Amino acid sequence: MGLRYGTGAEVLAGLDFRLAPGSFYFLTGPSGAGKTSLLKLLYLAQRPTRGRLRLFGEDLSEAPRSALPEFRRRIGVVFQDFRLVRHLSAFDNVALPLRIAGQSDREIEGPVREMLAWVGLADRASARPPTLSGGEQQRVAIARAVIARPELLVADEPTGNVDAAMADRLIHLFEALNRLGTTVVVATHDLSLIARVPGARLMRLENGQLADPTGELRHPPTNLAAEAGR
Numbered sequence: 001m002g003l004r005y006g007t008g009a010e011v012l013a014g015l016d017f018r019l020a021p022g023s024f025y026f027l028t029g030p031s032g033a034g035k036t037s038l039l040k041l042l043y044l045a046q047r048p049t050r051g052r053l054r055l056f057g058e059d060l061s062e063a064p065r066s067a068l069p070e071f072r073r074r075i076g077v078v079f080q081d082f083r084l085v086r087h088l089s090a091f092d093n094v095a096l097p098l099r100i101a102g103q104s105d106r107e108i109e110g111p112v113r114e115m116l117a118w119v120g121l122a123d124r125a126s127a128r129p130p131t132l133s134g135g136e137q138q139r140v141a142i143a144r145a146v147i148a149r150p151e152l153l154v155a156d157e158p159t160g161n162v163d164a165a166m167a168d169r170l171i172h173l174f175e176a177l178n179r180l181g182t183t184v185v186v187a188t189h190d191l192s193l194i195a196r197v198p199g200a201r202l203m204r205l206e207n208g209q210l211a212d213p214t215g216e217l218r219h220p221p222t223n224l225a226a227e228a229g230r
């Protein structure tokens with residue numbers, strides 16, 4: 001599978017991998033290696049320009065555009081730039097996926113309050129994104145991505161704007177979701193984050209290719225503490 005933007009060179013080339021359902025992956029690699037681009041393929045914002053992408057058992061490489069929203073609803077995304085809805089409160093941003101799923105205000109209230117409390121924003125529920133700090137916006141974005149228990153969670157540097165203690169809490173949230181069956185893919189440069197999830201698998205991108213000379217990444221190493229300590 002490959003991806004190019006416009007007429008440029010391929011930014012991702014020769015990708016051939018399979019995510020094991022229910023697994024927890026970290027995606028690492030130097031800046032510009034193509035991590036965000038790979039995540040965009042996974043959350044269906046880009047189609048591969050070469051090869052095939054199967055998700056949820058369907059070949060989505062050539063699926064009509066109109067078919068994609070239904071699949072996107074099964075994916076939680078934490079964007080690098082958060083993409084919160086500016087005119088909605090933190091509460092309403094987090095509630096959005098539940099509203100889209102058809103839940104009533106009464107059903108939504110408790111879970112959204114609980115989620116905001118978990119990410120340390122109980123007292124910021126009515127604040128709008130432009131009045132929140134970068135770290136607070138990032139936590140709203142994470143709460144929104146996980147609240148509806150998606151089948152796939154894709155997160156781009158989700159702890160880039162928070163301190164170590166909060167990063168710990170957030171990674172616990174991802175692990176809890178993963179235990180409920182969600183496949184998790186987290187792109188990060190933060191090796192200490194990687195070391196906190198001993199059962200996670202590692203994918204490393206270098207120059208647009210998964211660094212996979214031996215095929216190891218299709219069956220990635222599970223001992224990340226050792227990887228992170230290198």
Ligand SMILES: Nc1ncnc2c1ncn2[C@@H]1O[C@H](COP(=O)(O)OP(=O)(O)OP(=O)(O)O)[C@@H](O)[C@H]1O
Pocket residue numbers: 005011029030031032033034035036037038
């Ligand atoms: N929309 C775009 N149009 C053209 N080129 C792009 C576009 N998005 C990314 N690229 C290029 O693709 C390559 C990979 O970028 P990408 O953002 O996927 O890397 P990354 O590994 O996520 O980097 P970082 O860690 O800095 O976020 C880069 O050379 C970048 O300039």
